[in-house]
Amino acid sequence: MSTGARRRYGLATRLLLAQVVVLLASLLTAGLVALLLGPSLFHAHVLQVRPVWDPAELEHIEQGFRDASFVALSAGLLISLACAVGVTWWLTRGMQRTLDALTTAAAEVSRGHLSARVASAGGGAELDTLAGAFNLMAGQLEQTEATRRRLLSDLAHELRTPISTIQLCCEGLSDGVLQWDEGTERILTEHTARLARLAGDIDEVSRAEEGRLELNLAPVRAKDLVSSAVQRQADAFARAGVRLTGEYGSAGDAIVQVDADRLGQVMDNVLRNAVRHTPPGGTVVVSAARAGEEVHLIVTDSGDGIPAEHLGHVFERFYRGDTARDRDHGGSGIGLTISRAIADAHGGSLTASSAGPGHGSTFTLRLPLLTRQHSLREEGASPS
Ligand SMILES: Nc1ncnc2c1ncn2[C@@H]1O[C@H](COP(=O)(O)OP(=O)(O)O)[C@@H](O)[C@H]1O
Ligand SMILES: [Mg+2]
Numbered sequence: 193m194s195t196g197a198r199r200r201y202g203l204a205t206r207l208l209l210a211q212v213v214v215l216l217a218s219l220l221t222a223g224l225v226a227l228l229l230g231p232s233l234f235h236a237h238v239l240q241v242r243p244v245w246d247p248a249e250l251e252h253i254e255q256g257f258r259d260a261s262f263v264a265l266s267a268g269l270l271i272s273l274a275c276a277v278g279v280t281w282w283l284t285r286g287m288q289r290t291l292d293a294l295t296t297a298a299a300e301v302s303r304g305h306l307s308a309r310v311a312s313a314g315g316g317a318e319l320d321t322l323a324g325a326f327n328l329m330a331g332q333l334e335q336t337e338a339t340r341r342r343l344l345s346d347l348a349h350e351l352r353t354p355i356s357t358i359q360l361c362c363e364g365l366s367d368g369v370l371q372w373d374e375g376t377e378r379i380l381t382e383h384t385a386r387l388a389r390l391a392g393d394i395d396e397v398s399r400a401e402e403g404r405l406e407l408n409l410a411p412v413r414a415k416d417l418v419s420s421a422v423q424r425q426a427d428a429f430a431r432a433g434v435r436l437t438g439e440y441g442s443a444g445d446a447i448v449q450v451d452a453d454r455l456g457q458v459m460d461n462v463l464r465n466a467v468r469h470t471p472p473g474g475t476v477v478v479s480a481a482r483a484g485e486e487v488h489l490i491v492t493d494s495g496d497g498i499p500a501e502h503l504g505h506v507f508e509r510f511y512r513g514d515t516a517r518d519r520d521h522g523g524s525g526i527g528l529t530i531s532r533a534i535a536d537a538h539g540g541s542l543t544a545s546s547a548g549p550g551h552g553s554t555f556t557l558r559l560p561l562l563t564r565q566h567s568l569r570e571e572g573a574s575p576s
Contacts, residue, residue, distance in 0.1 A: 204284040211276040290315035306334040346510040354383035393526040400533030407451040414480040415444030421459035433472030440480040446487045448559040461527040470495030489557040498546040
């Protein structure tokens with residue numbers, strides 16, 4: 193059958209045609225055999241019973257044999273045809289339903305309706321697998337599309353405030369309603385800086401999430417990570433009146449293979465959040481601990497805490513707790529997203545926990561421990 197014909201006829205028609213061809217071939221063979229051998233065999237048998245027959249009687253008996261053969265073959269053909277139609281219908285019904293559903297769903301998806309799914313219609317294991325694979329693909333497309341939409345609308349939302357402030361400021365200046373003084377300069381600088389930071393953050397987060405972060409890995413002791421983070425943030429904490437301490441005990445000597453700058457960025461993010469959410473007089477502790485094949489760097493604050501319903505969201509892009517402090521301090525809600533991506537890129541993780549509002553929060557950065565052999569191999573491999 194040519195490709196064009198195959199396309200014109202459906203699966204059921206082609207299956208039925210194939211069965212009819214097989215059927216006709218068998219019937220033709222049976223008919224030919226019956227026609228060529230049947231009468232002479234029958235004749236021989238009849239003569240074995242009685243050698244001499246009245247010719248009219250013999251003709252009648254032989255006519256009976258021919259009629260019986262014809263009826264048997266015809267009935268056989270009809271019954272076989274009915275069976276072929278029935279079997280074809282039964283076999284292709286489920287297949288056709290699943291294939292139709294797949295075609296409709298694929299057309300829906302191509303029109304942008306990504307919620308289209310295929311229900312299993314009993315077309316056999318292979319078709320069910322195909323329908324499952326299609327549903328998986330559609331689900332992933334839908335998720336990607338939802339993330340893209342959310343990202344764009346979050347981005348538009350984030351851009352709106354600084355842009356409209358700058359716009360109002362420029363209009364005020366050109367209308368003469370505003371004078372160029374320290375105040376206007378501060379507003380313009382603050383909001384352009386916010387736009388610049390946002391652009392930088394977005395670039396960073398997309399690189400981090402796509403795994404395009406370049407890491408300059410080197411063995412570092414846990415205590416160095418703790419003490420350098422504490423040192424960098426000491427002034428900011430002193431200004432805020434929050435006590436910052438670093439503790440490491442024996443875990444301080446554990447070695448991790450990290451990009452010290454990137455990890456510093458994570459610790460800075462977490463500590464800046466902690467100081468922002470801890471009232472004066474509060475404390476923030478950075479500690480290191482060993483847990484199996486991991487080193488945990490733990491930042492615990494005695495501040496605001498995080499409500500259970502927000503805990504799952506703090507690592508999402510652009511997510512900010514709805515407090516005046518979060519909105520006014522100009523963070524774009526990306527700090528923790530980048531921090532988690534950096535932790536993941538190191539083969540570690542970053543998680544948050546809190547006993548609830550008013551009970552402080554704990555952020556735990558888990559990093560795989562550098563094993564002794566690994567560390568020796570690395571040291572041996574690096575040029576001296
Ligand atoms: N130590 C903390 N205590 C309470 N809430 C926190 C703390 N750290 C982070 N959060 C919450 O997580 C949100 C997201 O943090 P982040 O991604 O760093 O964004 P940003 O600092 O720009 O607000 C913050 O807006 C805040 O609501
Ligand atoms: Mg932050």
